[in-house]
Amino acid sequence: MTGIRTLIVEDDASVSRLHVRYLEGVGGFTVAGTAATGAEAVAFVTGHEVDLVLLDMHLPDFSGIEVLHRLRALTFENIDVIVVSSATEAVTVRQAAAASVADYLVKPFSRAVFDLRLIAYRARFAARVAARKQNDTGQIPLRQVDIDRLVAGREPAPATRPISLRPVPVEAARPAGLSGLPKGLSEPTVQLVLQALNAQDVSTAVQVATACGLARGTARRYLDFLRQAGLADVTHRYGARGRPELLYSVTPAGRS
Known part of the structure; x- marks a missing residue:
């Protein structure tokens, strides 16, 4: 074609x-x-x-x-x-x-x-x-999140793949940071959010909410928990005006 x-x-x-x-x-x-x-x-x-x-x-x-x-x-x-x-x-x-x-x-x-x-x-x-x-010089330009990872001595994110909308099985490997979930959070949903983050280099809360079928506020609660647990990173993207947009990415500890 x-x-x-x-x-x-x-x-x-x-x-x-x-x-x-x-x-x-x-x-x-x-x-x-x-x-x-x-x-x-x-x-x-x-x-x-x-x-x-x-x-x-x-x-x-x-x-x-x-x-x-x-x-x-x-x-x-x-x-x-x-x-x-x-x-x-x-x-x-x-x-x-x-x-x-x-x-x-x-x-x-x-x-x-x-x-x-x-x-x-x-x-x-x-x-x-x-x-x-x-x-085209044969080099893929790095985003801010990739640069942050390299500077911190971590490997860059894996190549992007489509997000699967199917929930991750509960029996899947359980990252160490998932012990002691706060009240109101469920492990299957945490796994689903991690899967969405694994599927892209960086994601906004809105993209995660859409991929997982969650309300935006709920998605942000899970993303905040993953960040505090060391399973997700957050960086900022500054536009021409307004508040910076938060971009979330999975850390090596949270990578599936």
Whole structure:
């Protein structure tokens, strides 16, 4: 398969076929597959190579925003997403923007508008690929958490792998730091959070909560416990404004 591998997520079969035909007519894109529900979209992305998702916001099982959150939590390198939807509510648009979508195309639209947006995206995608090739020295740039580990004399984190949403069996190996759990915390959930941390170099509390099916506050309680037990590290990522974001990573003691 050549071209930008694209997944089309649309529950209306006739609209999905229309978008397939539109995309095939632009050039430089390959239809990797289609999905009619959020669950199908997430499952497809975890099992196939996808560069771009054309995502509807109104899906029969859960919203496109939830799909966005799951994609961000389950993938190491963010897959590009172009929202293609009739949803124009301010809160939806803001949530999509916060998830760093590549574009937001409001239905209904003409074939010409679709072509212009996809051609503009194709140019940005090609520029990114060219820049990566030009700057590729064979060395992977280190993140702050990797640098911290090297400075502290510890090995860098393992290569990223997809997060499994299945709970870790209770009989799995029990890290030494799990003795004496605080009231309200359970060992199976601790193991589940550790598994989520093991699956990525660094994770935010929101990503861990999404991967484990926990409330954000609950995920933070478990992450704080793991940090105090020496099974997780926490570093800070500073953005352009606002408070720094906390990034959690598993320590060698908590690695499964």
